[in-house]
Amino acid sequence: MAKIIVVTSGKGGVGKTTSSAAIGTGLALQGHKTVVVDFDVGLRNLDLIMGCERRVVYDFVNVINKEASLNQALIKDKRTPGLFILPASQTRDKDALTMEGVQAVLNDLSKDFDYIICDSPAGIEQGAQMALYFADEAIVVTNPEVSSVRDSDRILGILQSKSMRAEQGKNVKEHLLLTRYNPHRVATAEMLSVADVEEILAVPLLGVIPESEAVLKASNQGSPVILDQESTAGQAYNDAVRRLLGEKVEHRFLEAQKKGFFKRLLGGK
Amino acid sequence: MAEQCFRMKGTTLTSIVLDILNFEPDEFDKQLTAKVASAPQFFTRSSLILQLNTAISATEFELLVALCKKHQLQPMAVKGQVGELRTTINDLGLSDISQSKSTDSALPAGDNDAPAPAAAPANNGVAKVIDRPVRSGQQVYAQGGDLIIVAPVSEGAEILADGNIHVYGTMRGRALAGVKGDTQARIFCQQMEAELLSIAGRFVMQDTIQTQCWKQSAQAYLEEDALVVSALV
Ligand SMILES: Nc1ncnc2c1ncn2[C@@H]1O[C@H](COP(=O)(O)OP(=O)(O)OP(=O)(O)O)[C@@H](O)[C@H]1O
Ligand SMILES: [Mg+2]
Numbered sequence: 244m245a246k247i248i249v250v251t252s253g254k255g256g257v258g259k260t261t262s263s264a265a266i267g268t269g270l271a272l273q274g275h276k277t278v279v280v281d282f283d284v285g286l287r288n289l290d291l292i293m294g295c296e297r298r299v300v301y302d303f304v305n306v307i308n309k310e311a312s313l314n315q316a317l318i319k320d321k322r323t324p325g326l327f328i329l330p331a332s333q334t335r336d337k338d339a340l341t342m343e344g345v346q347a348v349l350n351d352l353s354k355d356f357d358y359i360i361c362d363s364p365a366g367i368e369q370g371a372q373m374a375l376y377f378a379d380e381a382i383v384v385t386n387p388e389v390s391s392v393r394d395s396d397r398i399l400g401i402l403q404s405k406s407m408r409a410e411q412g413k414n415v416k417e418h419l420l421l422t423r424y425n426p427h428r429v430a431t432a433e434m435l436s437v438a439d440v441e442e443i444l445a446v447p448l449l450g451v452i453p454e455s456e457a458v459l460k461a462s463n464q465g466s467p468v469i470l471d472q473e474s475t476a477g478q479a480y481n482d483a484v485r486r487l488l489g490e491k492v493e494h495r496f497l498e499a500q501k502k503g504f505f506k507r508l509l510g511g512k
Numbered sequence: 513m514a515e516q517c518f519r520m521k522g523t524t525l526t527s528i529v530l531d532i533l534n535f536e537p538d539e540f541d542k543q544l545t546a547k548v549a550s551a552p553q554f555f556t557r558s559s560l561i562l563q564l565n566t567a568i569s570a571t572e573f574e575l576l577v578a579l580c581k582k583h584q585l586q587p588m589a590v591k592g593q594v595g596e597l598r599t600t601i602n603d604l605g606l607s608d609i610s611q612s613k614s615t616d617s618a619l620p621a622g623d624n625d626a627p628a629p630a631a632a633p634a635n636n637g638v639a640k641v642i643d644r645p646v647r648s649g650q651q652v653y654a655q656g657g658d659l660i661i662v663a664p665v666s667e668g669a670e671i672l673a674d675g676n677i678h679v680y681g682t683m684r685g686r687a688l689a690g691v692k693g694d695t696q697a698r699i700f701c702q703q704m705e706a707e708l709l710s711i712a713g714r715f716v717m718q719d720t721i722q723t724q725c726w727k728q729s730a731q732a733y734l735e736e737d738a739l740v741v742s743a744l745v
Contacts, residue, residue: 393648393667396666397647397648397649399645399647400646400666400669403644403647414644442682443684444645445645445663445664445681
């Protein structure tokens with residue numbers, strides 16, 4: 244039985260797809276057979292960020308409509324063994340996903356995989372609700388700004404009331420992933436701090452991903468940023484994956500770096 | 513075998529009852545504008561039960577509904593002197609609940625036009641305990657007793673109780689205690705950052721609370737019909 248994890252946020256453009264690609268890759272690198280499913284029907288971003296857009300023949304909607312088998316639609320990642328992508332359709336709209344169809348596909352995937360990562364579309368409407376409905380756990384991606392935090396709060400409420408587990412009286416395990424974090428802008432009070440966001444949302448912190456040019460570079464190259472272990476964002480995603488797997492890893496990249504390179508090497512705050 | 517498509521459940525919800533005492537469209541619009549302006553966040557998109565205490569024509573009724581909607585109030589049901597209006601009510605997609613039972617309490621207060629609250633209902637002595645955060649968009653109601661929340665309440669969340677409310681966590685949403693008219697009900701918050709506090713229909717908004725015991729441990733109670741918020745020392 245696979246563990247189903249939804250990557251969700253409410254607000255758009257906060258880094259869900261970037262995080263789905265990075266975390267999916269990280270889990271596979273740690274030896275867990277992982278599939279990343281693109282629920283953002285009509286936009287199709289995941290395959291671009293994962294660099295497999297030219298290999299898409301069939302998609303999620305084709306499988307639901309029984310126009311293709313799951314094996315025909317799944318794309319095997321070329322770089323990372325044990326990593327697969329189920330792309331979204333670019334030509335359909337969001338209504339093309341049905342609850343029964345999604346459930347059937349997730350059930351099938353569950354037999355073969357250890358982790359199913361669901362990349363949710365933005366919003367709190369039907370598309371986002373579909374992506375989170377079957378989740379066992381949720382990674383709530385938030386940027387350190389008021390509107391994003393507010394939307395995350397909203398989606399957490401939906402998660403604990405409208406998901407399948409909630410309807411069965413069970414919890415969906417929550418993780419907070421703070422992305423595009425810029426310590427300099429926190430210092431000047433342009434952005435909320437990690438402590439502010441944690442205090443408002445009251446969800447355990449899975450990781451803090453710094454704002455980094457490496458993210459844009461990686462997505463232009465179609466290579467998940469976690470593969471760039473030179474970059475702070477790549478390292479932060481790697482830490483987050485280890486925490487997701489239960490390791491205790493200290494948070495990094497929280498402070499504006501004034502202290503110089505050696506201090507950082509030697510550890511300490 | 514086909515999968516089950518739905519399930520039916522009962523629910524209790526708290527809503528505002530708009531008592532229509534006499535309907536003169538312009539005057540009604542004027543008074544409603546003033547009322548909504550007094551607490552915009554409280555009334556926006558509230559669902560509404562229209563209580564017709566005066567006989568009005570179908571055309572007047574349609575106008576009444578339109579005026580409510582204009583102020584972002586959402587009539588959902590009608591009771592009282594429904595008489596000839598049944599078809600109109602149906603056509604507008606509202607329900608006729610003139611036959612159903614309900615208990616009303618006075619609202620809004622903070623001014624003098626509110627009638628005295630209905631007799632306080634018996635507190636059944638059973639508290640509802642919630643130990644997960646109450647998030648924006650969620651609502652929790654403790655019927656017949658106290659509500660105890662051992663977690664934060666987010667901005668945009670609403671918690672209601674027939675009895676007292678206790679929040680052990682930051683209180684950023686709206687809290688309404690004594691919603692069936694219990695004027696003895698109180699609200700206790702470990703950290704007060706509420707959007708709105710209400711007891712038995714009397715309420716205060718955030719701008720008032722901010723000047724009193726913002727971010728402190730505080731309680732709210734009624735003193736001679738006025739809602740008092742004070743720090744807990
Ligand atoms: N840590 C980061 N540093 C810099 N840029 C980032 C970071 N994370 C994401 N971005 C950028 O933010 C933009 C949005 O990212 P992404 O597509 O992952 O968000 P999303 O939440 O999936 O968006 P949507 O709601 O549209 O699906 C992209 O241009 C991406 O490169
Ligand atoms: Mg996306």
